[in-house]
Amino acid sequence: MSKCIGCGIEIKDKDENKEICNRCFRLKNYGEYKVVAKDNQEFLTILDDIEKDALVLYVTSLFNLNIDYINKFKNVILVLTKKDILPKSIKDEKLINYVKNFNINVLDVEVISSLKNYNLDSLMNKINKYKTNNNVYVVGNTNSGKSTLVNKIIKNYYNSNLNITTSLYPSTTLDKIIIKLNDDLNIIDTPGIVDYHSFIHNIDLSLLKKITPKKEIKPRVYQINNKGSILIDDLVRIDYETTDNSMVIYIANNIKISIAGKQNDKLRELNYQELKLDKNMDIVIPDLCFIKFKNEVNLKIYIKDNVIVKKRANLI
Numbered sequence: 001m002s003k004c005i006g007c008g009i010e011i012k013d014k015d016e017n018k019e020i021c022n023r024c025f026r027l028k029n030y031g032e033y034k035v036v037a038k039d040n041q042e043f044l045t046i047l048d049d050i051e052k053d054a055l056v057l058y059v060t061s062l063f064n065l066n067i068d069y070i071n072k073f074k075n076v077i078l079v080l081t082k083k084d085i086l087p088k089s090i091k092d093e094k095l096i097n098y099v100k101n102f103n104i105n106v107l108d109v110e111v112i113s114s115l116k117n118y119n120l121d122s123l124m125n126k127i128n129k130y131k132t133n134n135n136v137y138v139v140g141n142t143n144s145g146k147s148t149l150v151n152k153i154i155k156n157y158y159n160s161n162l163n164i165t166t167s168l169y170p171s172t173t174l175d176k177i178i179i180k181l182n183d184d185l186n187i188i189d190t191p192g193i194v195d196y197h198s199f200i201h202n203i204d205l206s207l208l209k210k211i212t213p214k215k216e217i218k219p220r221v222y223q224i225n226n227k228g229s230i231l232i233d234d235l236v237r238i239d240y241e242t243t244d245n246s247m248v249i250y251i252a253n254n255i256k257i258s259i260a261g262k263q264n265d266k267l268r269e270l271n272y273q274e275l276k277l278d279k280n281m282d283i284v285i286p287d288l289c290f291i292k293f294k295n296e297v298n299l300k301i302y303i304k305d306n307v308i309v310k311k312r313a314n315l316i
């Protein structure tokens with residue numbers, strides 16, 4: 001029985017002698033995505049099997065900064081990826097200092113972009129510095145960019161054409177993929193942890209292309225005062241109440257935003273979440289956007305039931 005080099009799953013009888021499974025083949029060649037009925041528990045069990053002292057690269061997209069499971073692991077390099085979609089003016093150091101304020105225990109933090117080959121040399125040095133045995137695991141939420149990173153490591157430093165399947169759809173990697181790079185280093189890709197409260201798990205998958213930022217986000221700045229509504233492309237409505245505030249929205253550039261100085265009536269069929277923000281806080285709608293506010297504001301966010309909107313101190 002062989003395993004698919006694209007996603008790690010066992011290849012069924014009828015596909016035997018193939019290197020990749022039908023699902024990966026169709027995804028790689030035609031962009032067709034097939035949902036596989038596996039749940040988070042199954043993925044988490046795979047993570048439970050990681051040797052306790054092995055080096056873990058915990059990969060999170062800077063777009064949602066989700067590190068919910070990081071304390072599961074002992075020797076961690078926190079990898080903040082997709083730097084290319086944040087405005088260039090933002091310094092790595094600022095992002096690193098930000099996460100250092102979290103209550104987490106990591107060996108190091110690296111800001112990278114796999115797409116732009118940014119800081120990958122530095123990350124490789126850190127991998128060699130901190131690895132405790134041959135195995136280095138790549139862990140993190142689904143869609144955070146783990147397999148893309150592994151592919152870049154294989155290609156840039158080990159000159160191989162081996163290619164793990166990557167896609168903008170969630171749960172692309174389905175099982176552990178062990179890649180022996182040399183006698184001293186195995187890099188091990190893992191299936192992403194599913195955050196059922198992320199926006200991408202609560203929308204039609206055909207919308208994914210539209211909401212995924214592909215290049216540097218152009219921040220959209222608005223002055224807001226008193227009451228009004230922000231409408232994010234017929235997907236989310238946010239009613240605000242505030243005084244002389246400024247707001248910056250970080251979202252894919254092609255998404256339409258309309259702001260009205262009076263309460264909007266759209267999307268009223270959705271339930272809402274209420275958030276009260278102090279000065280200098282952001283809200284994060286995981287995998288859709290984050291919004292920075294300067295002053296205090298009360299928000300009523302009309303959004304699909306299972307999405308949980310979070311608040312945090314201003315990231316940038």
Ligand SMILES: Nc1nc2c(ncn2[C@@H]2O[C@H](COP(=O)(O)OP(=O)(O)OP(=O)(O)O)[C@@H](O)[C@H]2O)c(=O)[nH]1
Pocket residue numbers: 081082083084085112113114115116141142143144145146147148149165166167168169170171172173174190191192193213214215
């Ligand atoms: N802009 C940008 N996009 C990236 C980067 N790295 C990965 N992506 C994109 O993020 C999406 C998810 O990438 P994957 O590598 O498949 O993510 P994963 O973490 O392996 O996902 P699962 O296998 O589902 O857990 C793809 O659309 C990638 O092209 C990056 O550095 N910058």
Ligand SMILES: [Mg+2]
Pocket residue numbers: 146147148165166172173189190191192
């Ligand atoms: Mg993957």
